[in-house]
Amino acid sequence: LVSDGERQQTTEPDRPGDLLNLIRTGRARTRGELGQVTGLARSTVAQRIDALIDAGLVVEVGGAPSTGGRPPSLLGFNADAGLILAADLGATHSRIAVCNLLAESLAETTAEIDINSGPDVVLAWLEETFDGLLAEIRRSPGEVRGIGIGVPGPVDYAHGVAVNPPIMAGWHMHPIKDRFASRYGAPVLVDNDVNIMALGEYWVMEPKVDDFVFVKVGTGIGSGLILGGVLHRGANGAAGDIGHVRASSDDVVCRCGNNGCLEALAGGAAIAGRLSDSGLEASGSRDVVRLVERGNDLATRSVRDAGRLIGQVLASTVNLLNPSMIMIGGDLARAEQQLLAGIREVVYQRSTTLSTTDLSIIVSSLGDRSGVIGAAAMAIDHIMTPRAVDEALAGAG
Amino acid sequence: LVSDGERQQTTEPDRPGDLLNLIRTGRARTRGELGQVTGLARSTVAQRIDALIDAGLVVEVGGAPSTGGRPPSLLGFNADAGLILAADLGATHSRIAVCNLLAESLAETTAEIDINSGPDVVLAWLEETFDGLLAEIRRSPGEVRGIGIGVPGPVDYAHGVAVNPPIMAGWHMHPIKDRFASRYGAPVLVDNDVNIMALGEYWVMEPKVDDFVFVKVGTGIGSGLILGGVLHRGANGAAGDIGHVRASSDDVVCRCGNNGCLEALAGGAAIAGRLSDSGLEASGSRDVVRLVERGNDLATRSVRDAGRLIGQVLASTVNLLNPSMIMIGGDLARAEQQLLAGIREVVYQRSTTLSTTDLSIIVSSLGDRSGVIGAAAMAIDHIMTPRAVDEALAGAG
Numbered sequence: 196l197v198s199d200g201e202r203q204q205t206t207e208p209d210r211p212g213d214l215l216n217l218i219r220t221g222r223a224r225t226r227g228e229l230g231q232v233t234g235l236a237r238s239t240v241a242q243r244i245d246a247l248i249d250a251g252l253v254v255e256v257g258g259a260p261s262t263g264g265r266p267p268s269l270l271g272f273n274a275d276a277g278l279i280l281a282a283d284l285g286a287t288h289s290r291i292a293v294c295n296l297l298a299e300s301l302a303e304t305t306a307e308i309d310i311n312s313g314p315d316v317v318l319a320w321l322e323e324t325f326d327g328l329l330a331e332i333r334r335s336p337g338e339v340r341g342i343g344i345g346v347p348g349p350v351d352y353a354h355g356v357a358v359n360p361p362i363m364a365g366w367h368m369h370p371i372k373d374r375f376a377s378r379y380g381a382p383v384l385v386d387n388d389v390n391i392m393a394l395g396e397y398w399v400m401e402p403k404v405d406d407f408v409f410v411k412v413g414t415g416i417g418s419g420l421i422l423g424g425v426l427h428r429g430a431n432g433a434a435g436d437i438g439h440v441r442a443s444s445d446d447v448v449c450r451c452g453n454n455g456c457l458e459a460l461a462g463g464a465a466i467a468g469r470l471s472d473s474g475l476e477a478s479g480s481r482d483v484v485r486l487v488e489r490g491n492d493l494a495t496r497s498v499r500d501a502g503r504l505i506g507q508v509l510a511s512t513v514n515l516l517n518p519s520m521i522m523i524g525g526d527l528a529r530a531e532q533q534l535l536a537g538i539r540e541v542v543y544q545r546s547t548t549l550s551t552t553d554l555s556i557i558v559s560s561l562g563d564r565s566g567v568i569g570a571a572a573m574a575i576d577h578i579m580t581p582r583a584v585d586e587a588l589a590g591a592g
Numbered sequence: 593l594v595s596d597g598e599r600q601q602t603t604e605p606d607r608p609g610d611l612l613n614l615i616r617t618g619r620a621r622t623r624g625e626l627g628q629v630t631g632l633a634r635s636t637v638a639q640r641i642d643a644l645i646d647a648g649l650v651v652e653v654g655g656a657p658s659t660g661g662r663p664p665s666l667l668g669f670n671a672d673a674g675l676i677l678a679a680d681l682g683a684t685h686s687r688i689a690v691c692n693l694l695a696e697s698l699a700e701t702t703a704e705i706d707i708n709s710g711p712d713v714v715l716a717w718l719e720e721t722f723d724g725l726l727a728e729i730r731r732s733p734g735e736v737r738g739i740g741i742g743v744p745g746p747v748d749y750a751h752g753v754a755v756n757p758p759i760m761a762g763w764h765m766h767p768i769k770d771r772f773a774s775r776y777g778a779p780v781l782v783d784n785d786v787n788i789m790a791l792g793e794y795w796v797m798e799p800k801v802d803d804f805v806f807v808k809v810g811t812g813i814g815s816g817l818i819l820g821g822v823l824h825r826g827a828n829g830a831a832g833d834i835g836h837v838r839a840s841s842d843d844v845v846c847r848c849g850n851n852g853c854l855e856a857l858a859g860g861a862a863i864a865g866r867l868s869d870s871g872l873e874a875s876g877s878r879d880v881v882r883l884v885e886r887g888n889d890l891a892t893r894s895v896r897d898a899g900r901l902i903g904q905v906l907a908s909t910v911n912l913l914n915p916s917m918i919m920i921g922g923d924l925a926r927a928e929q930q931l932l933a934g935i936r937e938v939v940y941q942r943s944t945t946l947s948t949t950d951l952s953i954i955v956s957s958l959g960d961r962s963g964v965i966g967a968a969a970m971a972i973d974h975i976m977t978p979r980a981v982d983e984a985l986a987g988a989g
Contacts, residue, residue: 349946358946406827418912422824429914430803433947440908441942444841451944511837511908515815517826545838547848549746549755550830 211243211588212581215252219272219579227267244270246588251276274299277340279574280325280379283391283566284317284346286310286362286414290567291321293328296340296579298398298571302328310347313365318374339379341574344371345391345566352432355385361450384573388566389435390426392524393419394576395561395569397426404519408512409559410437412505412534413480413525416458422516437512438462442504457508461501463527470494480526487530498530502537509538510545517550524559531558608640608985609978612649616669616976624664641667643985648673671696674737676971677722677776680788680963681714681743683707683759683811687964688718690725693737693976695795695968699725707744710762715771736776738971741768742788742963749829752782758847781970785963786832787823789921790816791973792958792966794823801916805909806956807834809902809931810877810922813855819913834909835859839901854905858898860924867891877923884927895927899934906935907942914947921956928955 214233217223223232229240247253256271274295281298283290287310292303304327308320321344329336348360355372357363372383386394393409400407407421416438420427427434438458439451449459459465463480470477470486473493477483486494509521521542527534539556546554559565577583611630614620620629626637644650653668671694678695680687684707689700701724705717718741726733745757752769754760769780783791790806797804804818813835817824824831835855836848846856856862860877867874867883870890874880883891906918918939924931936953943951956962974980 404827406824420912422819423822425820427803427819427913429947430801430916430951431914431946431949433944434912434914436911436914436944436947437908439944440911441904453942507838508908511834511905512912514833514837515817515831515909515912516824517828517831517833519827545850547830547833547836549828550826550833552828554827 211246212579212584214240214243215247215272215584216579216581218247218253218270224269224271225267226270229270250588252584272296277578278329278334278338279571280339280342280375281567281571281574282321282325282344283388283570284308284310284321284344285388285566286347289321290563291324291328292567292571293325293332293334294568294571296575298395298568298575300567300571301334302332303567304328310362310366311364314369314371315365318371322374322378336379339381341381341578342375342379342383343391343570343572343574344375344383344385345388345570346371346385347388349436350385350387350390350432352384352386352428355383357385358432382574382577384570384577386428386570386573387417387432389417390419390428391567391569391573392559392565393421393435393569394426394572395565395567396522396524396559397421398568398572399561406516406518407520407522408509408516408518409522409524409565410505410509411525412461412463412501412523412527414462414464416462416505416525418512420516437508440508440511442508457504461504463525466494466497466501466527469497484526484529487533495533498527498533499537501527502534503541504537505534506538506541507545510542513542513546513550513554519553519555521554521556522559523556524562524565528558608643609976609981611637611640612644612669612981613976613978615644615650615667621666621668622664623667626667647985649981669693674975675726675731675735676968677736677739677772678964678968678971679718679722679741680785680967681705681707681718681741682785682963683744686718687960688721688725689964689968690722690729690731691965691968693972695792695965695972697964698731699729700964701725707759707763708761711766711768712762715768719771719775733776736778738778738975739772739776739780740788740967740969740971741772741780741782742785742967743768743782744785746833747782747784747787747829749781749783749825752780754782755829779971779974781967781974783825783970784814784829786814787816787825788964788966788970789956789962790818790832790966791823791969792962792964793919793921793956794818795965795969796958803913803915804917804919805906805913805915806919806921806962807902807906808922809858809860809898809920809924811861812859813902813922815909817913834905837905837908839905854901858901860922863891863894863898863924866894881923881926884930892930895924895930896934898924899931900938901934902931903935903938904942907939910939910943910947910951916950916952918951918953919956920953921959921962925955 223229226240254271254273255268257269274297279294281292281294289308290305292300294300348357348363351358356368357366360366371385375383389411405424409419411417418435418437420435439456441455442457443455446454447459448454449456466483467477467479487498620626623637651668651670652665654666671692676691678689686705687702689697691697745754745760748755753765754763757763768782772780786808802821806816808814815832815834817832836853838852839854840852843851844856845851846853863880864874864876884895
């Protein structure tokens with residue numbers, strides 16, 4: 196009953212769905228490697244791989260270098276075995292894509308649409324857009340295996356509904372899933388915009404870090420937490436809400452009803468408001484970035500100061516979660532030099548020494564595509580759970 | 593390849609170690625239930641249960657009500673199949689126990705020992721104490737299957753060493769595991785005091801909440817985070833360190849070198865210091881509690897104010913993690929009325945509405961026994977991973 200001190204707590208994979216995930220993530224590339232990793236008998240591996248090949252999920256992609264005898268065939272995940280529909284719906288700006296099963300975009304478009312037009316208008320438009328993109332690449336709605344949608348407000352993930360979203364008029368408790376689930380006969384996953392951005396960045400990250408905080412600094416401020424390799428949503432799907440942490444004893448009133456909230460002081464809307472009060476032309480985050488890029492002093496100082504305030508809240512986050520990486524995204528991240536400088540200054544000063552030992556603070560690698568990739572990743576992770584794969588195989592057999 | 597929207601992401605159990613955990617946690621009590629939960633064939637379940645019975649880990653504990661025919665036998669986890677040694681080493685006060693495999697104490701003792709005596713003195717004493725407790729219940733060191741130890745400072749969990757602990761002179765990087773691992777031939781797990789307290793409370797919690805923050809308010813202040821049912825340690829084992837979050841713009845200098853830290857303002861040592869400056873007799877948390885219990889006004893107000901400051905930091909924690917429960921432990925939690933009132937006042941005012949929807953804030957249920965139970969639980973969780981059980985069975989067979 197004894198075991199060594201460093202053993203992993205995870206269950207070892209030994210079912211067809213598990214084998215598929217080993218191949219999909221590149222952790223095993225031949226039947227022999229699958230046997231080594233799982234400890235399964237050669238005959239068992241062969242049988243399970245045959246089932247995955249029959250289902251079209253795994254393909255033989257050529258020979259691997261042999262150590263003598265017939266070269267073993269390389270196994271590959273067939274990313275074309277189905278399609279994923281992905282949408283990153285923003286307040287005024289959306290990005291929609293049709294992806295393969297590796298979250299690689301096959302067709303993609305952006306559009307200006309006001310989320311406050313309400314769910315009927317926006318979702319009808321989204322349906323048309325999905326169909327248009329499918330037609331563009333001559334693929335059929337029947338090939339859709341999963342749908343991921345991000346929205347700019349708090350989401351009850353289990354039920355796929357927005358809950359009292361402050362900027363999404365008419366969306367409270369609207370059943371977003373139903374329309375798409377019945378139309379495409381595939382599972383629909385819905386989450387807030389920041390969580391899908393975190394998922395998107397984690398999806399492409401190489402090597403992956405298990406504890407990672409994604410911070411979106413746009414009109415508002417929010418974060419998505421990847422902890423132990425899994426997105427942490429919390430009891431009500433409200434986790435990551437750093438925008439309403441008290442960042443100052445100032446009496447600035449926030450749209451949430453409290454005062455001194457980080458977002459009300461350091462969000463893009465707040466900065467633009469202050470610049471506008473000083474006579475500059477700024478109505479949102481993008482205008483702020485434009486002014487910084489043109490070298491405007493006041494805008495530059497404002498962004499730097501915002502970075503310091505964000506850094507103050509992130510310093511507490513670092514003490515609490517001890518992540519390996521903080522990644523900054525959102526519109527204001529385009530003013531990266533100033534914003535990052537302010538954040539780093541305060542985090543490294545205010546967090547404990549141990550918790551910043553291996554901490555890196557960087558800007559988003561995907562920019563405004565992180566959300567749509569994350570929406571696809573969310574759907575793929577869902578349909579690729581070992582159990583879902585096994586049930587699909589059983590259903591097909 | 594489709595699946596319903598609510599499917600769990602976990603791998604289904606289907607190995608002997610998995611079956612043992614279903615029995616151990618009461619999720620299945622007969623061979624029939626094991627078959628239903630796992631989907632395994634009747635013959636496979638029977639074979640695997642036989643192996644667990646042969647190994648002494650499972651026992652048949654009598655008949656279950658039958659639905660016709662021979663009554664199925666009830667299966668029970670044999671908590672006496674081995675012993676666990678558990679130690680909660682505090683700054684000046686320690687609690688040591690010998691437990692069964694359900695973390696139930698078979699023999700237990702407390703002692704005043706100064707952690708600053710250094711690892712040689714303290715660990716030699718601990719070894720003697722373990723042996724004394726084993727002798728007391730006439731059990732042999734050969735029956736020890738795991739050892740869990742908590743220490744009052746930051747721990748690199750993977751290596752089982754304290755890292756620059758502020759109050760543990762001589763312990764930096766000392767190989768705590770080695771002495772016990774070789775003496776008892778069993779795995780040794782080491783973590784900080786607050787993490788094992790969180791594990792202990794989670795172990796006895798019924799029903800369990802998946803997202804849970806344990807806060808220790810004693811001489812210092814720290815927290816242990818159970819997220820998604822798993823203790824979150826962070827990249828360097830430093831997670832949960834809320835004591836050094838900036839809680840005030842005051843210039844109070846903290847032992848960590850920064851100023852305005854929560855611990856320097858609201859920890860038991862800080863409160864005692866202020867009361868002592870006002871002419872009261874108070875040299876630590878316990879004196880503060882004594883003064884509050886006697887109805888001293890200044891002490892009562894000081895604890896209430898400390899609760900408010902702690903609440904301020906916890907409000908940010910709630911916004912960030914959206915836990916279902918915050919549990920307050922440590923010496924100062926004995927002044928629970930005043931401390932909780934201050935904490936609740938600020939958390940419910942400062943956290944977002946959604947994140948406090950289902951939040952409860954309560955005091956520790958185990959009091960000063962949470963640490964030693966958690967130390968045992970940490971060791972049991974480690975040796976009861978499905979893989980560890982399977983390897984033990986393979987080794988025995």
